[in-house]
Amino acid sequence: MVVGDLSEQAVVDRVAANAVEELGAIDVLANNAGVMDRMSRLGETDDTEWERVVRINLTAPFLLTRAVLPHMVAAGRGSIVFTASEAALRGGAAGAAYTASKHAVVGLVKSVAAMYRDQGIRANAVGPGPTMTGIQVDVAPDSPGAAAIAPVLGLVNGVSTPEQQAAAIVFLASEEASFINGAVLPVDGGWAAL
Numbered sequence: 001m002v003v004g005d006l007s008e009q010a011v012v013d014r015v016a017a018n019a020v021e022e023l024g025a026i027d028v029l030a031n032n033a034g035v036m037d038r039m040s041r042l043g044e045t046d047d048t049e050w051e052r053v054v055r056i057n058l059t060a061p062f063l064l065t066r067a068v069l070p071h072m073v074a075a076g077r078g079s080i081v082f083t084a085s086e087a088a089l090r091g092g093a094a095g096a097a098y099t100a101s102k103h104a105v106v107g108l109v110k111s112v113a114a115m116y117r118d119q120g121i122r123a124n125a126v127g128p129g130p131t132m133t134g135i136q137v138d139v140a141p142d143s144p145g146a147a148a149i150a151p152v153l154g155l156v157n158g159v160s161t162p163e164q165q166a167a168a169i170v171f172l173a174s175e176e177a178s179f180i181n182g183a184v185l186p187v188d189g190g191w192a193a194l
Contacts, residue, residue, distance in 0.1 A: 006033050006060035016067040026071040028173045031061035031082040031105075037095040050097045057101035058108070065112060069121070077120040079173040082109050083165075084125040086188045106184055113182030122181040124172040129188025130159040158189055 002018050004011030019026050037045070037053045061082055072078030087094040088102035105125065112123035168187045171177055186192035 006064060007055040009063055012060075012063040012067050015064065016071070019068075020071060025075055026068045027075070027078060029064060029068045029078070029080045030169050030173065031064055031080065032169070033060055034083060034085075037098040039095040040097070042096040045096045049095075053097035054101050054104075057098065058104045061105060062108060065108070065123075069116070072121050073116070073119050075120075078122070079177075080109075080112060080121065080123045081169045081172045082123070082125040083169070084109070084127045084184055086127055086129040086186065086191050088125075088184065089127055089186065089192055109184065110182050117181055122178070124177070124180055124182065125184045126165060126168045126172065127184050127186040127188060127192065128160065128165050129186070129191040131165055132159050132161055160187060160189060 002011065002014045004014070006012060006015070016026065033056060035053055035056045037049055040049060065080055068078070068080070072080075082105050084105045085094070085098070085102040087099045088106045091099060094102075109123045109125045112121070116123070165187055168185055172180060172183075172185060
C-alpha cells in the first residue's frame with residue numbers, strides 16, 4: 001500500500017511500482033480520487049481553489065494513467081476507468097474549477113481511448129451524480145452553484161451509494177464491457193436525462 005498525494009509524480013511512481021511488485025501486472029486502473037470546489041463562479045474563483053481542484057481532479061489521473069500505460073502497452077491490454085462527474089456533461093452542476101476539471105477528464109478519456117485502442121487499451125468514465133461519500137463541499141457563502149442545482153436534485157432519483165458507483169466502474173473495467181471505449185456512463189439516477 002502506498003499513501004500520499006496522487007498529484008505528486010514521486011507518489012504516482014511508487015503506486016505503479018508497488019502494483020507491479022505486488023500483483024505482477026497492471027490490468028486495470030480506476031482513477032477515482034477527486035475533490036469538490038466551493039461552487040464558485042469563475043469571477044470568484046481564486047488561484048488556490050483553481051489549482052487545488054485541477055491538480056487533484058485532472059493532473060492526478062493524468063499522472064497515474066501515464067505511469068501505467070507502459071505496463072499496459074507491454075501487455076497488449078488494459079482498462080482505465082476515470083471518475084468524471086455529472087458536471088462533465090453540463091455547465092451548471094458545480095463551480096468553475098470542478099466543472100472545468102471534469103470536462104477535461106472526459107477529454108482525457110476520449111484521447112486515451114482513441115490513441116491506445118489499437119494497443120488493446122480501453123478508457124471510459126463514469127459520470128456520477130449525487131453520491132453519498134465523504135467528499136467535503138465548502139460552498140462559498142455567496143455561491144450561486146448550490147442554489148442552481150438544488151431544484152435539479154429534487155428531480156433526481158435520490159442519492160447513489162459508493163457501491164453503485166463502484167459497480168459501474170467494475171463493469172466498465174470488465175471483459176463484459178470489452179467493446180466499450182471512450183464512453184462516459186452517467187450513474188446519476190437519471191440526471192443526464194433531464
